[in-house]
Amino acid sequence: MEATQQEPGIKVLEQCRISPAPGSVAPDSLPLTFFDCIFLFCSPVQRIFFYDLPCPVSDFLANHLPHLKLSLSLALRDFRPLAGSLHPSSGVAKHEIRSSDLDTVPFTVAESGDDFYDISGNHARICNRLHPLVPPLLSGTGTGWPLLALQVTLFPDTGVALGITISHSVADGTTSSNFLKAWAAACRLGMGEVPDGRVGAPPSYDRSVIQDPMDLGGIFLRDLNLLKDDSGMEVLNLHGRNDVVRSTSVISQEQIKKLGEVFSGKTATECSSFALACGFIWACLAKASGVSNGKTEAFGFVFEARGRLDPPLPATYFGNCLGVCLAEADGSDLAGEDGAVIASAAIRKAVQRLNSGGALEGAENWIRSIAPSAFARTLSAAGAPRLGLYQVDFGWGSPRKIEVISIEKTSAISIAERREDAGGLEIGLALPRDLMGRFTAVVSDELNKLSSSHSSSGGN
Structure with missing residues (x-):
């Protein structure tokens, strides 16, 4: 794909979509609980992981990127709802995540001309410098609200930044961490050493473990609507x-x-x-x-x-x-x-x-x-x-x-x-x-x- 200019100092090398590997046991429909409703109207959570990786762009594209994509597909097999979409409703019981093996996650590969060591430091830096390193979560359509977007940005001969944008309404820090660790482990260990590409225990999708006799979901939604004003x-x-x-x-x-x-x-x-x-x-x-x-x-x-x-x-x-x-x-x-x-x-x-x-x-x-x-x-x-x-x-x-x-x-x-x-x-x-x-x-x-x-x- 021909490189295009996206932001000052950022050059997009590739934009693709990664689908979950076949064989997922995740349900096609997953209702939200009152815990999820707390974050229904929150902005997505965006993180950047900076890694030291002194290699040229050509080496990364040839030797690292294929493993990233393959291991992501395998991780999404277990965490397939993240590739799906959120379908809101006027009633809390009807908010649900829908997913299938045909869903995909947007994955962007970019190159930055910024100073890797300076932008990843502890000292005060202009916030706007980091924004191009995290992908946007596209607005919802008739097919629901997307939940996950990923971007890897290369800093030639110095490092790489992995940007993740994830909807807080479907995943807290523990779920996000479990997904990232599964993806990283599959990439690090290599598929030949990981049976079926699975690392660690699969996610538990049993929603019956959370009961709501107090109708907390309804209370939270009403209060959130007031809070928006x-x-x-x-x-x-x-x-x-x-x-x-x-x-x-x-x-x-x-x-x-x-x-x-x-x-x-x-x-x-x-x-x-x-x-x-x-x-x-x-x-x-x-x-x-x-x-x-x-x-x-x-x-x-x-x-x-x-x-x-x-x-x-x-x-x-x-x-x-x-x-x-x-x-x-x-x-x-x-x-x-x-x-x-x-x-x-x-x-x-x-x-x-x-x-x-x-x-x-x-x-x-x-x-x-x-x-x-x-x-x-x-x-x-x-x-x-x-x-x-x-x-x-x-x-x-x-x-x-x-x-x-x-x-x-x-x-x-x-x-x-x-x-x-x-x-x-x-x-x-x-x-x-x-x-x-x-x-x-x-x-x-x-x-x-x-x-x-x-x-x-x-x-x-």
Whole structure:
């Protein structure tokens, strides 16, 4: 196919469609559950996986691309609904995914002239530079709404970027991670070493394991329709603005340990790494943004519900199975000297309520509780360290960097495990340039204070 110019610095080498390999046991029709309905109107989740791969374009096209396509077809055999389409309806029980062996996933191969090492760094970069590396999810038609699009972009003699765009209404982070790991493993191991091209346990499509006696699906849809008219939603959308940059704050295992020591010293309790790191970032952002005059601020995050249901769902369950948690704190307190401790304590308290009340306790209020208009500022988190996305290895080694592009549309932070440091975390943000400058300065200052106080106490 003749190369065409798509974006500045991006040259499209090939556009094709990959179909699932024959022999799928996935159902032709898969209804949505109330867990899926939570994300029915959400923007697709977009991630970029950067890999070091110093090879010329010709070598990649001849030796790597065929394996990528074949292994993708085999992975789609088990995850065939991702190649299908979503068919919405006015009634929650009628929302369904339809798929067949004839469905296909759009797959784009491109070449970039950008600086691979700079664009995949942790420092502040213009968000618009990364947008050409993720494919769009085409608008729905009479045949339904597409669910998945993929793009591989070559940076000659330096690396490759894999962009994935996936509908959140049909797959949470666990399902997306299971699909990517299956695809990568099949590509890495080679078909001769993988019986039938299958790697790991196949997805579970049993929808009977999720019951809805409270009609949560109907409640969520009604609340979501009201939320669409909330003007606060548009304020959170930073996508496409020329002044927005993204950067990644790296918090080491040792720094999290120090945060835990400070927390225990002031509260006489312990706190999870997740709450410590998120609380630290939440407080730093409050300091950088300015005091909100005593108004309540919120931090929203999701929790994995598969193991919290009765009976628990298998880890291979296909779809969404996430609950919503909300932590609240006074904005003035967050911006104060003990802001990180207060923020972490608020997140810890929200998790404790979840552990004591059960996975679905207060679920009827999940959607309305996170409406942006209810708080002076609302921060949310996307992703989780438990997903293990740095294990997605196509034979090129672990990703050099992973970016969650879709956080720009919700002003969320992205959370992932740290590649080089077990127990450490990477937290990505997209912010207006001036606010990002203040935020990174606050983070650096607070980490320096943490290190100084720990050294002066003799490391105890």
